[in-house]
Amino acid sequence: MRCGEAKRELSVSRGERSAELGAHLAHCESCAAWAESCERFDALWDATRPVATDQAFASVWNRVTSAGSSRPARAAWLRFAPRVLAGTAAIAAAALFFVFVAFHSDRPVGVGGFADSHQARPEIVRLVLLEEGQTPIIDLEKHEVTRVNSDDDDSLAVNLDEPKLSSIDNLVLFNAFEAMAQ
């Protein structure tokens, strides 16, 4: 047996050694030293084996189940920076207002039609004004705002259907304000 083969066998050994290797080690100082180094390293490896705490176990399982249960049936949870959403509220609401007028008005959209339509259908769009730092929590299945969170709330999220995620920038705000309309 050559030294290279002996050292390689020692490296990948899980305790068992061939008779040939044993014979080689008996007369080869270099390989015997390598064998000793491997044994010391293996002892170090065993002594430093990571031990997970019960707390870590519970924490990860809770995270797995909560993440798993929030995404069944084609839904996803998205987090929004409250200041970003609040800051874009006015722009999005204004844009949505025009969208509703365009789709719900019987007349061509113009200055007069806009005003008349709005007055004729006051129930279509009801703006929810957000103060800076607030974010609406919206349940899109029930189509309702469940609550408004402040900036320091860490559970800000909007539940959306996965197929809408590809054009999220537009749909998130559109759906959010559609849900707020009553």
Add this chain to the structure above:
Amino acid sequence: MFEGSATVVSSDDETLVVLARAGDQVAREELFRRHWDRSYRLAKRLLGREEDALDAVQDGFLKALNHLERFDGRCEFSTWLCRIVQNAALDLGRNRSRRTNVGLKVVTANGEEPEKLDDPSVGLVNDDLRMELDAALARLSPSLRSAFVLFAESELSYKEIAEIQGVPVGTVMSRIHAARQKLQSYLSRRSDL
């Protein structure tokens, strides 16, 4: 902790997978409980940092449990899961800079270094050794590190490690040998290993 029935607990992994696919929550929990420890050790060795390891295990189990239909039974479930956790850990390691505490001194509230104990089984010394070992592992390429960690921590066969890494068994042997040479060389410069 779990409310698993005796039937589920005594079932083999393949049976649990079938039950879990059908939506059996107890079977999902049992799969997690059964494979948690090894997954954690694997991720911890690959990443070094506790928080990163827990995130990787979480990512791995989420991927596995949400895509059980992709497990085709051509290998053991444990091998399939190890591959997923390994990939999750390597992905996470690429995305986050690998942070180790090497070079940091442990000090007491008074700013003094704690007295070290002679017994290597005692926590403080083991913490130092673990940091040294983490630092040595961090210097390996992902393929060498992964091969060695799978060999030394996962109790998988060489053939199973080869399946996970997508290379021949001979390549796995070579990687383990090369990793061990580097690890023992790094550590011998820092201690009397």
